[in-house]
Amino acid sequence: MLNKDAIQSIIFRALESINDERKLEDQILISAETSLFGADAVLDSLSLVSVIVDVESALSDASGREISLTDDRAMSQSVSPFSDVSTLTKYISLLIAESA
Amino acid sequence: MTEVEAYAGKCALITGSRRGVGRLIAEHLLKHGARVIGFARGAATYAHPRYDHFQVDIGDPASVLKGFSDLKKCVDTVHIVVNNAAVLTSQYSMIMPPASAQAMLNTNLLGPFLVSREASKLMRKNKWGRIINIGSMAASLEPIGDSMYAACKAGLATLSNVMAKELAPLNVTCNTLAVSAIKTDMLAQLPQDKIAQVIAGLPIPRFAEPDDILNVVDFLASERSSYITAQTIYLGGVN
Numbered sequence: 001m002l003n004k005d006a007i008q009s010i011i012f013r014a015l016e017s018i019n020d021e022r023k024l025e026d027q028i029l030i031s032a033e034t035s036l037f038g039a040d041a042v043l044d045s046l047s048l049v050s051v052i053v054d055v056e057s058a059l060s061d062a063s064g065r066e067i068s069l070t071d072d073r074a075m076s077q078s079v080s081p082f083s084d085v086s087t088l089t090k091y092i093s094l095l096i097a098e099s100a
Numbered sequence: 101m102t103e104v105e106a107y108a109g110k111c112a113l114i115t116g117s118r119r120g121v122g123r124l125i126a127e128h129l130l131k132h133g134a135r136v137i138g139f140a141r142g143a144a145t146y147a148h149p150r151y152d153h154f155q156v157d158i159g160d161p162a163s164v165l166k167g168f169s170d171l172k173k174c175v176d177t178v179h180i181v182v183n184n185a186a187v188l189t190s191q192y193s194m195i196m197p198p199a200s201a202q203a204m205l206n207t208n209l210l211g212p213f214l215v216s217r218e219a220s221k222l223m224r225k226n227k228w229g230r231i232i233n234i235g236s237m238a239a240s241l242e243p244i245g246d247s248m249y250a251a252c253k254a255g256l257a258t259l260s261n262v263m264a265k266e267l268a269p270l271n272v273t274c275n276t277l278a279v280s281a282i283k284t285d286m287l288a289q290l291p292q293d294k295i296a297q298v299i300a301g302l303p304i305p306r307f308a309e310p311d312d313i314l315n316v317v318d319f320l321a322s323e324r325s326s327y328i329t330a331q332t333i334y335l336g337g338v339n
Contacts, residue, residue, distance in 0.1 A: 050224065
């Protein structure tokens with residue numbers, strides 16, 4: 001089963017892919033606190049979609065099953081799973097634990 | 101580049117590829133060098149070294165996901181999508197079976213959405229893609245009996261236009277080719293007098309020929325059409 005560090009690495013790789021397409025001065029500072037969604041978000045909407053798609057794809061490859069990060073449950077959380085890297089990591093850990 | 105090589109190096113996904121317009125387009129792209137993946141509910145009706153066929157019900161989200169999972173075992177990406185699969189029941193609304201209406205909604209509108217949704221995730225990596233939705237003159241002519249079919253095809257053009265905006269930053273175009281009547285199994289289901297009446301009312305009063313369709317497919321799929329998106333092209337003078 002994917003642990004927290006492995007999940008965070010997957011998210012970091014997705015953010016690095018975004019950086020690969022950005023100019024040097026527009027690079028995202030990647031850490032557990034990197035804000036993904038909301039007023040302080042470092043991503044525009046299409047970049048966030050790209051990160052979600054990359055993370056879903058990598059999780060499916062690693063776990064061998066389809067994992068959706070954008071179902072009704074994700075959208076109805078009191079704290080958005082996409083607030084920052086750490087909240088997304090926790091949410092994915094929860095999804096994986098429940099499906100194990 | 102010769103005409104034969106026009107699609108060399110390109111992978112095209114065509115839904116409803118077993119027969120009719122889907123098969124016509126699939127065979128055209130194969131002839132001109134493409135790798136073609138076909139999605140259809142039934143088994144393949146032809147074979148080619150560069151053709152792979154998967155039995156997919158595009159109106160079923162789980163079936164589409166399974167289809168793309170299988171597709172990714174064959175090819176790394178998809179460059180061109182032709183959302184062609186469609187079903188038609190022509191009947192007065194008051195006596196249209198709800199199941200038939202639902203089937204049209206699933207296959208003719210939800211299906212292209214689901215297929216485009218998954219394909220665009222692959223196109224995103226290439227920063228190149230062409231989505232061609234096969235619409236219908238019914239969206240404009242609104243013929244009696246085609247309430248749900250025409251609504252789905254009108255919705256398909258709108259779906260196409262919204263996705264065109266979403267996908268433009270990824271260099272993916274999304275357009276609709278609204279075909280007029282062409283002699284296919286689907287058309288054969290309709291009363292011949294009704295078809296003759298529709299044809300007679302067209303500005304160019306004849307059936308569409310295969311090349312009328314392939315000409316526009318080639319145009320929309322070409323490198324040079326990167327600035328053409330969110331457009332609906334009607335055949336036969338319909339607008």
